[in-house]
Amino acid sequence: MALLMVFSTTIHSKQLRMMHSSIGDILKANSLSITDSRKTILELFQNSKGALAHADIENKTASQFDRVTIYRTLQTFVDKGIIHTIPTPDNSVKYALCKDSCGQGHHHDNHIHFICDKCAVTYCLDHVQIPQVALPTGFVYTQTDVLVSGICKNCNAPSLKATNE
Ligand SMILES: [Zn+2]
Ligand SMILES: [Zn+2]
Ligand SMILES: [Zn+2]
Numbered sequence: 001m002a003l004l005m006v007f008s009t010t011i012h013s014k015q016l017r018m019m020h021s022s023i024g025d026i027l028k029a030n031s032l033s034i035t036d037s038r039k040t041i042l043e044l045f046q047n048s049k050g051a052l053a054h055a056d057i058e059n060k061t062a063s064q065f066d067r068v069t070i071y072r073t074l075q076t077f078v079d080k081g082i083i084h085t086i087p088t089p090d091n092s093v094k095y096a097l098c099k100d101s102c103g104q105g106h107h108h109d110n111h112i113h114f115i116c117d118k119c120a121v122t123y124c125l126d127h128v129q130i131p132q133v134a135l136p137t138g139f140v141y142t143q144t145d146v147l148v149s150g151i152c153k154n155c156n157a158p159s160l161k162a163t164n165e
Contacts, residue, residue: 030080030104037065037073042082050121051086051094051113084109086122087145096124113145116152123152 023042027034044052044060052060057070065073074095077083081102086094102108112128115121130144 026082030082032076032080037069038076040064041070041073042077045083045095045097050123051096053088053092053094080104081107086113086124087147088122089115089147089149094122096122099124099126113147114152115147115149116155117149118151118155121152121154 021029023039023046024034026042027038032038040061041057044057054067054070054074057074058065058067061070074083078085078095081098081104083095084098084102084107086096088094096113098107098109109124110130112125112130114123114125116123125148130146133141133144135141
C-alpha cells in the first residue's frame with residue numbers, strides 16, 4: 001500500500017512538468033503504449049500555443065489518421081488526465097494540455113479560458129481561477145466552465161510578441 005502511494009505521487013509530479021516532458025515519458029507515466037497517433041497528437045499539443053479542435057488536428061496531421069483514430073486518441077488523453085475539454089461558443093469542443101495534477105478519471109482544471117476575437121486562439125488562463133458559485137438549496141454542483149472573449153496579449157500589443165513567455 002505504501003509503495004503504491006509513492007508511485008502515484010511520482011506520476012503527479014511528472015504531470016506538473018507535462019509541457020516539458022518527453023512524449024514517451026508522458027505516455028509511459030500514464031501506462032499508455034506508444035503509438036504513432038498518440039505520439040503525433042501529443043506533440044501537436046505540446047507545440048501549440050492554444051487549444052486544438054478535432055478539425056485542427058486533422059488538418060495539422062495532413063489526414064495521416066482517420067477521424068475515429070483521432071477521436072479515440074483524444075478520448076484516451078481526456079480519460080487519463082492528459083488533456084481537458086473546453087466548450088466553444090459554437091457548441092463544439094476544443095482540447096488543451098492539463099498542467100495541474102490531473103489524473104485518470106479526475107481533472108482539476110479550475111481555470112478560465114479565453115478566446116481571442118481577432119486570432120481565434122483559445123488560451124488556458126492557468127492562473128485565473130473560476131470563482132465559486134453559491135447554488136440554492138437542492139441544487140448539486142458538478143462543474144463550471146468560463147469562457148471569456150476579447151483581444152489576446154499578442155493581438156493587443158504585436159510588438160510584445162517576441163518577448164512574451
Ligand atoms: Zn485536466
Ligand atoms: Zn489574438
Ligand atoms: Zn484549460
